[in-house]
Amino acid sequence: MIIPKLALRNLLGAGLRTWLNVVVLSFSFVVIIWTQGLYKGMNDQAERASVDAILGGGQYWQGKYDPLDVFSLEDAHAVVPEELRAMIAADRATPILVVQGTLYPKGRIQPVVIKGIDPDQKLLSLPSHFLKTGEDRFPALIGSRMAKNTGLTVGDTVTLRWRDVNGTFDARDVEIVQVMKTTVQSIDQGQVWIPLDKLRTLAGMEDEASLVVVAQGTLERPEAPGWVFRDLDFLLSDVKQLVRMKSAGATILYVVLIMLAMLAIFDTQILSIFRRKKEMGTLMALGFTRGRVIRLFTLEGALHGVLAAIVAALYGIPFLTWYARQGWALPEGIDSYGFAIGEKLFPVYSAGLVIGTTLLVLVITTIVSFLPTRKIAKLKPTEALRGRMS
């Protein structure tokens, strides 16, 4: 127990030099956890928003349905099978029909994906209830980004054209009944939502759908011939990939912060060795073995990490907790970031993130403390006492 005791005594005895390093390192701790928490929050928020708005608890896709291939949409529809109809009737699923179309806002041509959804559905947070209008109107919902790009606002009438089941073009004027403020990019841009029954009738696709969204928490996954169930892991892969790309920037910051902190420790250790050689020689003369000297100096460096974790906890926990509750109010232009984020971003600090970061910093601190200290193993006591390195 003598080594930890002496290491702590040396560390605290060094005064300002120690506390300067500890504060820098603790700052790194907090900033690393904070930035990673933001990305975790962004990730969670994007996933949650996507699940709530459109993905539900998973989706059955008609065999030919491929949202990434617009040419597949022509054939990607079929009568909803009996197995799924029972779930729809029990409000545990809702069908969506997808048809390729064109919008003509203010004389321009805008390719869109037309999606028919049941206005009475409650599975998804999509505001489909706005589509419940009188028979004399043809309501349509669009996302705010789509509205911005096309210049459309609530109450505007715009021509929508599509091809029916026979490949015949048809067109109607639709009324924009609501501009959705959504954080899910895929439904914010390039999509026009209309009542499912109307789309089925106009496209000649009675009782058909392209996909059936299953309610969150529903465990039953009946076999539906010609349909494929896609779980959330599959459906969220794009979101996760996007998050990974965004996280690359955070990782650079993470590495820079770690490097800065480690540089401070490494620098301190190097300085210690060059300035405290005579002290090491004295320790050896007093009976310290080389191993003990190495352990002492390594532990001294590593204890910077421990003290930094304690200091970081003192001001970091209140700060991060407050921040997680307040959230980060994002600037208005943030939607151009190309990411589904709400008006506020709430960081999420998982136990894994906090413990992982703490352990990582402690391990790296110990390594960078050991590396320069290892030189001591080559030091002869007589040379150390003279203040020389061998």
Added chain:
Amino acid sequence: MENSFLIETRDLVKTYSLGEHAIKALDKVNLKFEKGEFTGLVGPSGSGKTTLLNIIGSLDSPTSGSAVVMGRKVEELSHNQAAALRNHHIGFIFQTFNLLPVYTVFENVEFPLLLLDYSAEERSRMTMAALEWVGLADRAKSKPAQLSGGQSQRVAIARAVVKKPALILADEPTANLDAENSRHILQTMERLNRDLGTTFVFATHDQKVIDYLRRKITLVDGAVFKDEPMEPQRRGGGRK
């Protein structure tokens, strides 16, 4: 014990290589030291005093020949065995005091005891006793930076004697001190030698130290030039 002497050197040779040249710091030194001696290694700079002291203190090893210290051959000791020998049996006093700067006077003196598994109570008692010995009990809580040169050297002496070692090696202990402090320090060491029977071996060319010696070994170019008993001229008393 291999022999009855506390220290014995046989044909001790130490050479240092300086580029392509070899410098002989010690040249076939044959010496014997008995317990309780108050002996000085004297001679001009570069005569091998410190080298001999370092080998006796197991801080260095000979190139050839043998140094037997308390029955242990220094040249055969591993690093850990040498550290254990220093830890248990040898105290060092350095010209520049070599106090640990972040520790208090008490902690500096207590330090050797930490390595010897004494209880906290024993450590405290022995440390205060050593500080009282050198007249610095009232400065126990001071830091080395707050002490004068003489006081620092007395702390170093207390640190060397606190574990009551059989041998104390002092390398130019008065070189950084004025006459008054030198006299005080030497009297303290002479008293330790007399009361505790501690063997002292000095490396010095300071006449103030030489005046206190009871045996003077003169080294010239690494070889023993003269080995003579001395009658201390500044009486403080001695065991032999």
